[in-house]
Amino acid sequence: MTQSLNSAQLACWRAYIESSQRLFNQLEDELRAASDLNLGDYQVLVLLSEAPGQRLRMGELAGRLVFSPSRLTYQISSMEKRGLVTRQPCPDDRRGSEAVLTAAGLLTLQRAAPQHAASVREHLMDDLSEAELGTLTRVFERLGERLAPTRPSSANPTTS
Template identity: 75%
Template sequence: MTESLDSERMACWRAYIEASQRLFTQLEDDLRADGGLSFADYHVLVLLSEAPGQRLRMGELAARLVFSPSRLTYQISTMQRRGLVARQSCPGDRRGSEAVLTAAGLLALREAAPGHLASVRRHLMDDLDDVEVATLTRVFDRLGRRLRADRDASSTHRDT
């Protein structure tokens, strides 16, 4: 049987879960109200806008979003119907496909970005001092690296 968390760690866990859910919900509500985008829409648009040629292979995009292939297919399909992205065959590998940012998608991102930044500042960053920002960055960078390594190791183990 797994050992229980002590009271300090349980309080930390519950505070994290509740605050992170409230923060995510608030940020998504603000994005939807300001520009009709979901948080997933916004994240896809950001990743594509930063990619060379404003395009990414579907597998790479799914990995960066931490989406299953089917969830990404659904996400891209809904964004494609709204004209925010296109799906095209990979130039060097016709078997694969890429998500490509459209002019309408770039415009939607540019219009949503200032409001989203204001929301992130208002609901998170303005409440943190420099030491807290550095601590959270260190904690979540380390956690993200470990979780990615664990996932990579488990997928490698499943493939053998």
């Protein structure tokens, strides 16, 4: 039988779940009101804007967003209809496809970013000390690494 959480662990878990959901909802509401983007749209635009050639293979994008392939397909289809991204065949592997940021998508991101950054600052960052920022960064980086899917053994060791 699995051991239940002690009172300190349970308090931490509940505080994390409830506050992270409230934070997500607040950021999403403010982003939608200011830009008609949801957080999924915003993250796609950010990742594509930072990628070489402003394009990423769909599988890589899904992995970075922690989306299932079907969820990413739905997300990209919705964004294509709004002219924010396009899908194009991969130049080096015609079987795959890439999501590509459009000029309209980049402009939308540039307009939304200042307000979103202000929301993140107001609702999270401004309430944390430098020590707390460091602690949270270490905790979530460690958790992210532990929870990330393991790479297949054929992965290139120089890029791992």
